[in-house]
Amino acid sequence: MLEIKDISKRFGDHLALxxxxxxxxxxxxxxxxxxxxxxxxxxxxxxxxxxxxxxGSIYFNGRFLDRKMLSNIGYLPEERGMYTNxxxxxxxxxxxxLRGLEKKTAxxxxxxxxxxxxxxxxxxxxxxxxSKGMAQKIQFIATVFHDPELLILDEPFSGFDPTNVQxxxxxxxxxxxxxxxxxxxxxxxxxxxxxxxxITLIHQGNIVLDSDYASLKKRFSQDVxxxxxxxxxxxxxxxLWVNYDLLESKQIGENQFIAKVKLLNDxxxxxxxxxxxxxxxxxxxxxxxxxxxDIFIQLTQTVTA
Amino acid sequence: xxxxTIAKREFKDRLKSRFFIxxxxxxxxxxxxGLYTLFSLSGSDKQQLNILVSDPANIMNKLxxxxxxQIKYTFIERYVERxxxxxxSDFQKYDALLEINEKIISNHxxxxxxxxxxxxxxxxxxxxxxxxxxxxxKAGEFTQLNLETFRRVMHPIKLDVRxxxxxxxxxxxYMAGYTGFxxxxxxxxxxxxxxxxxxxxxxxxxxxxVAEVMLSIVQPRDLLLGKIIGIGLSAILQTTLWTLVVxxxxxxxxxxxxxxxxxxxxxxxxxxxxxxxxxxxLIYSQINFGVMLPWFLLIFVLSYLFYGSIFAxxxxxxxxxxxxxKFLIPILLIFIIALFSGYFTIENPQSSxxxxxLLIPFTAPMVLMVKIAIGxxxxxxxxxxxxxxxxxxxxxxFMRFAGRVYKSALLTNGxxxxxxxxxxxxxxxx
Numbered sequence: 001m002l003e004i005k006d007i008s009k010r011f012g013d014h015l016a017l018x019x020x021x022x023x024x025x026x027x028x029x030x031x032x033x034x035x036x037x038x039x040x041x042x043x044x045x046x047x048x049x050x051x052x053x054x055x056g057s058i059y060f061n062g063r064f065l066d067r068k069m070l071s072n073i074g075y076l077p078e079e080r081g082m083y084t085n086x087x088x089x090x091x092x093x094x095x096x097x098l099r100g101l102e103k104k105t106a107x108x109x110x111x112x113x114x115x116x117x118x119x120x121x122x123x124x125x126x127x128x129x130x131s132k133g134m135a136q137k138i139q140f141i142a143t144v145f146h147d148p149e150l151l152i153l154d155e156p157f158s159g160f161d162p163t164n165v166q167x168x169x170x171x172x173x174x175x176x177x178x179x180x181x182x183x184x185x186x187x188x189x190x191x192x193x194x195x196x197x198x199i200t201l202i203h204q205g206n207i208v209l210d211s212d213y214a215s216l217k218k219r220f221s222q223d224v225x226x227x228x229x230x231x232x233x234x235x236x237x238x239x240l241w242v243n244y245d246l247l248e249s250k251q252i253g254e255n256q257f258i259a260k261v262k263l264l265n266d267x268x269x270x271x272x273x274x275x276x277x278x279x280x281x282x283x284x285x286x287x288x289x290x291x292x293x294d295i296f297i298q299l300t301q302t303v304t305a
Numbered sequence: 306x307x308x309x310t311i312a313k314r315e316f317k318d319r320l321k322s323r324f325f326i327x328x329x330x331x332x333x334x335x336x337x338x339g340l341y342t343l344f345s346l347s348g349s350d351k352q353q354l355n356i357l358v359s360d361p362a363n364i365m366n367k368l369x370x371x372x373x374x375q376i377k378y379t380f381i382e383r384y385v386e387r388x389x390x391x392x393x394s395d396f397q398k399y400d401a402l403l404e405i406n407e408k409i410i411s412n413h414x415x416x417x418x419x420x421x422x423x424x425x426x427x428x429x430x431x432x433x434x435x436x437x438x439x440x441x442x443k444a445g446e447f448t449q450l451n452l453e454t455f456r457r458v459m460h461p462i463k464l465d466v467r468x469x470x471x472x473x474x475x476x477x478x479y480m481a482g483y484t485g486f487x488x489x490x491x492x493x494x495x496x497x498x499x500x501x502x503x504x505x506x507x508x509x510x511x512x513x514x515v516a517e518v519m520l521s522i523v524q525p526r527d528l529l530l531g532k533i534i535g536i537g538l539s540a541i542l543q544t545t546l547w548t549l550v551v552x553x554x555x556x557x558x559x560x561x562x563x564x565x566x567x568x569x570x571x572x573x574x575x576x577x578x579x580x581x582x583x584x585x586x587l588i589y590s591q592i593n594f595g596v597m598l599p600w601f602l603l604i605f606v607l608s609y610l611f612y613g614s615i616f617a618x619x620x621x622x623x624x625x626x627x628x629x630x631k632f633l634i635p636i637l638l639i640f641i642i643a644l645f646s647g648y649f650t651i652e653n654p655q656s657s658x659x660x661x662x663l664l665i666p667f668t669a670p671m672v673l674m675v676k677i678a679i680g681x682x683x684x685x686x687x688x689x690x691x692x693x694x695x696x697x698x699x700x701x702x703f704m705r706f707a708g709r710v711y712k713s714a715l716l717t718n719g720x721x722x723x724x725x726x727x728x729x730x731x732x733x734x735x
Binding site for chain 1: 306307310314318321455510513514515516518519520521522523524584716
C-alpha cells in the first residue's frame with residue numbers, strides 16, 4: 001500500500017528522520033507512535049508532499065508517490081485549522097472543490113457524513129461558533145468525503161469526549177472494514193491499543209519498533225500473571241518455592257489477596273494453578289501483559305540510554 | 306483550477322467584509338466631497354472683503370474702482386487710527402484698513418491692517434490694485450496720456466504656455482502633473498490596503514493552522530496565486546466601483562449642484578488668467594480619462610502583483626504579530642518615498658533622477674502615472690517601456706520569492722523573523 005524507503009530529512013542541524021524504511025500494509029489500522037519531536041509529523045508531511053525528503057522515496061500502491069496520488073489520501077493534521085468565518089457547508093464544499101469532487105458527488109458525500117454524525121443542523125453554522133469537538137467532526141468529514149484509500153489521522157481523538165471517542169473508534173473500524181488503510185498518529189496509547197492492528201514506533205528520527213499488535217504483545221509479554229484468591233498468604237508464598245517468583249502482593253479483604261507471579265524455568269500457567277490449587281481458593285487468574293504505554297516507555301528509554 | 310477555487314473563496318471573503326463594503330462608498334464619497342470643496346472654493350462662494358481706504362489726501366479716490374471682484378473698497382478722506390478701526394463700532398463692518406499716507410507717491414509705503422488673516426491671493430490683489438492706481442496717477446502727473454490710453458497701454462501680456470510638439474493642446478502642466486500624482490496615489494492607496502489584506506490572510510492561515518490542511522491539498526504556489534488573484538479581483542472591483550461612483554457623482558454635480566459653472570459667464574478671465582473653475586475645467590475637460598484609466602489599470606495590476614507578493618511573503622514568514630509590524634515600517638517608508646518621487650517628477654520631469662526612479666519598481670508606479678499625465682516625450686519612450694518591463698519582471702521575481710517563502714515558512718512556528726531568514730527562505734530552491 002504505502003512504502004517508505006530510506007527516507008531522510010534534515011532541518012538545519014536537526015536530523016528529523018534518519019534513513020527510515022517502513023511499509024504500511026493495506027486494510028489495516030497502523031498506529032504511528034513516538035514521543036514529541038520524534039519525527040512523526042515530518043514523516044506524515046513527507047507522505048502528503050508538504051515537505052520533500054532529502055533522500056529516499058515513497059511508493060503508493062507500488063508506484064512512486066506524486067501529487068496526483070494525493071487525491072487518494074485523506075489527511076487530518078493535528079493542528080486543525082479552518083476558515084472560521086465560513087459556514088460549515090461552504091467550508092466543506094470549498095475543500096471538496098479543491099479535492100476535485102463534482103458538486104453532485106460532494107453534496108452526496110457531505111449529506112452522508114453529516115447524517116452519519118447526526119449533525120445536519122450544523123450546516124449553516126459559522127465555524128467560529130463550533131466547539132472543539134464539533135469542529136473536529138467537520139474536519140474529519142473533510143478528510144474522508146473524497147473516499148480516499150489511505151487515511152492519515154494525526155491525533156484524531158483529541159478534543160472528543162468519551163462518547164465521541166467511542167463513536168470515532170467505531171467509524172474507523174467501519175472504514176477499515178470497507179477496505180481503507182489508516183495511519184493513526186497518536187500519543188494516546190489506550191486508543192492505539194484498542195483499535196490498531198499494527199504499531200510503528202518512531203524515536204529520535206528512527207523506527208525503533210514495527211510490528212503487528214499480537215506479535216508485539218507476545219514479544220513484550222514477561223510471563224507474569226495476576227492471581228486473586230481467598231486463603232492464607234503464607235501458604236500461597238510457600239507454594240511458589242521453585243519455578244515462580246512472587247513479584248508483589250496486596251491484601252484486598254479479609255483473607256482475600258491479589259498477587260503478581262512471574263513464571264520461571266519454562267513453567268506454565270497450568271502448573272502454577274495446579275500447585276496453588278490445594279493452598280488457596282481462586283477468584284481469578286489473568287495474564288499481566290504490558291500495556292502499550294509500558295512498551296512505549298521501555299523502548300524509548302532503552303533507545304535514549 | 307485549484308488556484309481559481311482559492312481565488313473565488315478569497316474574493317467572496319473580501320466581498321462579505323464590512324470594510325470592503327464601506328470602502329466602496331466612503332472612498333468615492335470622500336473624493337466627491339473633496340472635488341465639491343475644490344469646485345466651491347474656485348467657484349462662486351469666494352471670500353468677499355470690505356476694505357476701508359483711509360485716504361486723507363484724496364489720492365486714490367476716483368482712481369480706484371469701488372468694487373474689484375471680491376473686494377469692495379470704501380474711501381474715507383481722513384486718517385483713521387488703528388485703535389479706532391480695531392475697536393470703533395462704525396468700522397466693524399470692514400475686514401481691513403488700507404492706510405494711504407499723503408506721501409505715498411514718494412515713499413511707496415502703505416499699511417494694511419487686517420482683522421483676520423486675509424487669503425494671500427487677495428492681499429496680492431489689493432497690492433496690485435493700489436499699485437496700478439498709483440501708476441495711473443503718476444502717468445497723469447508725469448505723462449501726456451489720458452486714462453483710457455494709459456489703461457490700454459498697461460494691459461498685461463497673456464503668457465500662454467504650450468507644448469512645442471503639440472501646440473494645439475492647451476494643458477496646464479502642473480494640473481496634469483498633479484492629476485497623475487492623484488492616480489499614482491490611488492494606486493498606492495489600493496495596493497497598501499489590499500496588500501495588507503494579503504498579509505493578514507497569509508498570517509491568519511498560518512496562525513490558525515489551516516495552512517497545513519490547504520498544503521496537503523494544493524501546492525504553495527497555488528495557495529499564493531489564489532490569494533493574490535482573489536484579493537486582486539476584489540481590489541479591481543473596488544477600483545471599478547470607485548470609478549463608477551465618482552463618475553456618477555461628477556455627473557450629478559455637473560447637472561445639479563453646479564449647473565451654471567459651465568456657462569461662458571463663469572469662465573472669467575482676469576489679467577490673462579482663468580481664475581474661476583479651473584478645477585472644473587481640469588476634471589471635465591482636460592483629463593483624458595480614455596488614456597489615463599487603461600494605464601492606471603495596467604500599472605495598478607503590476608504594482609499590486611509586485612507589492613502583493615512582498616506582503617504575502619511577509620505574512621507567511623512572520624513568526625508573531627510583532628514581526629509583521631517590524632517589517633511594515635520599512636514598507637511604509639518605501640510608500641512615502643514613492644509619494645515624494647511623484648512630487649519630484651512634477652517639479653523636475655526631465656531630470657535624470659526621475660529616469661532612475663522609473664527603473665526602481667518601488668517608485669515606478671507613481672512616476673509612471675505622473676509621466677503619463679504630463680505627456681511622454683519621444684526620447685523618454687524607451688525609458689517608459691523599460692520601466693514597465695522591469696515592473697513585470699520584478700512582479701514575477703517576487704511572486705516566485707513569495708512562493709518559496711510560503712513553502713518554507715507557512716508551517717514553521719516559534720521563531721523571530723529577521724531579514725536573513727526571510728531572504729534564505731525566499732531564495733533557496735528547495
